[in-house]
Amino acid sequence: MEALNPAALSKDVLGSREMPRLGRNTAELELDAVFELAVAGMSELTPRANQKGEAGRSDEVVVIETVPGGLRAEEDQEIHQAIWSVMPVLDYIIYEARRNHIRLILCLVNNLDNFGGKAQYVKWAQAAGANLTNSTDSFFYDPTVKGYYKDYVKAILTRRNSYSGIRYSDEPAIFAWELMNEPRCVSNSSGPHLQAWIAEMAAYVKSLDAKHLVAVGIEGFYGTGIAERLGFNPGDWAASLCSDFIQNSAVENIDFASVHAYPDSWLPKASMEEKLRYLSSWVDSHLNDSEHILKKPVLFSEVGYLQHVEGNSTVDRDILLRVVYDKIYDSARKLQAGGGAFIWQLMVEGTHMYHDDFSLVAHDHPSTYKLITEQSCRLQMLYENDRDPDWQCAIQP
Template sequence: MNSGYREKYLYPFIGITVTATILYFSFDQHFDFTLVLWQKNMGFVAVESTHFTVTDVHDLHTSSKSTLYVNGWNSYWLFEAPSRDTVSRLFKKASQLGLNVCRTWAFSDGPGPNSLQISPGVFNQKALKELDYEIVEARKNGIRLILSLVNNLSVFGGKEQYVKWAQEAGVNISSSPDPFFSDSTIKGYYKAYIKAIITRKNSLSGVRYSEEPAIFAWELINEPRCDSNSSSSILQAWITEMAAYIKSLDQNHLVTVGLEGFYGPTVVEKSEVNPGEWAALFGTDFIQNSAIDGIDFASVHLYPDSWMPLSNDTEKMNFVSKWMDSHISDAENILKKPVVFTEVGCRADVKDQGVYNRKSMFTVVYDKIFESARKGQAGGGAMIWQLLVEDMNEYGDPFSLVAWNEPTTSQLILKQSCRLQSIFWKSKDLERNDPCYGLVP
């Protein structure tokens, strides 16, 4: 190597690198030593009318916009996985099936070795670094994350833990978990948590969460219910306030609610779509809650085995079809936003006439999404609940699966990934390492 090259290029580069490293360590004492210098190029997801779009920057001078459809899954347990290798294997396996979005918990509230928030404003840095790692690994594999910020249920703390914290601080509220949505002290706790997560700088990549394109969206709460206010006015006000607060901190990312999709008592003509009369009594309303300006896309869940335990397989499949048609139509014609079925669960141990029904249900769900996409309608995608990797039984439930060990299921997933791509791309347009290369026309 000649001395002119060293003086002109190499030495300045080394100098800049060393200086930047020293400065970074000086200003961020929590920085993890494992520095990610190069990351996969990704664009932020946006919403245009009833579709998701991504603007991909190819170089300094060129970019292109493409439509994105979600073929995704849930793995709630990522930040407390047994090992980082478990997280890496999951994302690698999922990317091989063409899956592109994972929904997971960005919360765990209360005392415990794996909690993200031990008490209001007090955080477990070790657990947060595992959240950092899953974001880096997702981006490495070309996968985006929907990060849910609190649980309606008491599992992982949830709104019940927030109420308990307020009571311990002397706030005069009932022991019901519903003050979570209305008490100013509790709302202050939740906003402080939101701010801490959204403004966090990743200890591995140095990228703030608010500037991380591998984050698809923020989800306000997993399956919100406000039993004491069936008219949904309390929850409606809470969603409005919290969505606006997130937008004040982060203009790059989408926001969704985390709804199960039940229609409220004010929408009488939709009551027959619900899985039962009970579904209208939880203080939620799919149309009202999803129509709020700060909510970018609607979210719906789908659990016929849990919601209709006495129905036979045919009745459940009819419900699935009607449920999806109704919500896609509402998203297209009323909300004018995309809708994603962010949890789709089917028990592996439920049989009808000796035949497992998981394949039947996933087929109906995937066909509905594909038809909506093919017609340019608002069905933005579906996400399986939930994927595991091997030897993770402690995180399992009756809906869990290790998809790559079930050839029929993995073939269904890959087929859905590829045919959604085929709406816009041909095999010749894909990179050879794309799982759909050669499988689309």
Template sequence: MAGNGLLYPLLGFTSCLAFMYMFLGDLSFTSYKQPKMSFVDTNGAQFMVDGKAFYVNGWNSYWLMYLATDYNTAPRVREVLQLGAKMGLTVCRTWAFNDGAYNALQISPGQFDERVFRALDHVIAEARLHGIRLILSLVNNLHNFGGKTQYVKWAWEEGVALSASNDSFFFDPSIRSYFKNYVKAILTRKNSATGIEYRDDPTIFAWELMNEPRCFSDPSGDTLQDWIEEMAGFVKKIDKKHLLTVGLEGFYGRTSPGKLNLNPAEWAGAFGTDFIRNSKIPTIDFASVHVYPDHWFDDLDLEDQIKFASKWVKSHIEDGDNELKKPILFTEFGLSANQKNFQPLHREKFYKTIYDLIYKSAKKKGSGAGAFVWQFIVGGMEEYEDGNGIVPWERASTYSIITEQSCRLARIQGGQDQLQGSLKDLCSKMVN
């Protein structure tokens, strides 16, 4: 017992030192040492940085903030960001939320865990250090990490909820107020590592209102449309510097009857989402689309899944070119290893299909502005493997396909002579 009495304070002191180093002691995060970075803007259907077109080869690592809360797992944040930079990737999409769950950022409406907020600070500072921009998603449609379910639960427990339905997240005034307070807290947060408010930090590529919003209770789409308009306007009043997207999967709705047959199936038109209508809102700067043909069509063989994916991507790029006049980002695409008879080369063929369509659009200065692999993980993260996770360096051919796309897009942006640093070295080894 006496030994334990000495051990616990020692462990606590060691933990404290580790967190102090992570969030306070790393001088590379001081504002004067942050690499120069400009805000991303749009010009019609193209992203622009410093007056030049900007195309994205990106990836998803939704777990960055979550792992940054623990000094045992925080090194994986740096590891994956270093990896992305080495591969010539430029933007990572990740969660800026964890509502009411383990290691919650928002413990209850408007109440935050400063330790977790400092972890998000760390993620943003670390990304800047490696020249990586971030798309930060603000809430989940799914129950993972709290999501809209948690907001409804809070309102119900406080006795102010209009309904126990998860979709009341979109129409209940009290819940809308909860979410607005959360958004304001995030956007105006002063980063403890860099001293920069989030709304003033160009490391943030864009805000995403919600990951994969769906409103089953109103398939007309009116409820979700009203929520998007209100929340997009609210974000833009606070932050006029950053781009904003909805977080859509890309399903067509009732205002696009001629496109309903392009959805994966009839069910996709009943979610209350409406890709063109939702994305046309003036305060939404670019549209997002997800691509999961194996998840949507588990009865199709690989060739037919890829054919659908190709048609799906082309259709949305045409929407960006001809109707929306905005950039289109395919913010999630993946092919699961959990499929029957899966082989890694199947995934590589799928990746190559998506990348080639983006490259073709980019060469024509079209709206196809980039794509994000779902998802990158690093060693020791088996519990985060959902069938789509990859450790890129473990398979040379996969690594090559992804890095080749970085080089192709970089050449469009500035030509081989304009490539800098590690990207120049990487791309000099590759042919056009």
């Protein structure tokens, strides 16, 4: 497995197996998932890098979370040392991913508070004496907070894997870095701060690592800059969150665009037919904008359906997932911008304690598992001359 040259991320890359077109997400990174993914034929895994840590044996679910490196208080140093002591677990996961021909997209921080997120950075800065309000928007513009984030990024990207001896910045199994999961602002006046933060941090990552790709991690909502795009948002609320698909993705050091799709939770009162129409237009709009305006690939890096809600069915989830898969396949077949679609979130047996409302174990849902495998098969067949020789399609599409 060779490292991917960011300068080569073009229609040529989109037409090869270098671009991970099928994958899954996990908030709690499971070691067993590496092997299950290899069997299913998936080529991408998106773990989240968060703010706390828990060690474990190789047969356990391990939450891989990290802490920014700029803290100076004695008690923070103790926490810092304890958390970084579990980093060999991530080393092992990356090592095994490479052996199983799986590429990873590593997310560097969460917007959400579930694992600390950007709010924790603000708290650390306040504890260190920074004169900040409780608004988490300061994450995007305060020099102290930005320094914490940069310290952390540098520590991760320059880390040398304890199993392989390879620096993360040179690791072939890492496909890309994601700056933040679903960046949002509290105040809609903070949009310029978010845009400037994306540009600054994307350039900083590139200064440390010229071998890997960089994405923002946005949900794909349109801002107020292009009024005719607002109708593609799931509601008026989406334009008030400061992110803007076109503006954020157009940043020079952002290599590909990212989009999320949660029609079931974004449109809770809509009928299945309405959700289906919305999802179809949402995917079409972002494929078209990526192809004709951004001229960059786009990954639908999270596609989720509420699994544990009364009235929702596996049949409905499969219908929605097929819409995304079919459109991505059609785009890939034409060598256009569609880069892939990753389900949120696929789990393995025995991990129920880490499930959320979107989680599913593939083997418990054979129709969904078949759909995922068929998508992997037809994408592999599409690029038969360049496909991975170590993986054979189990189902003929």
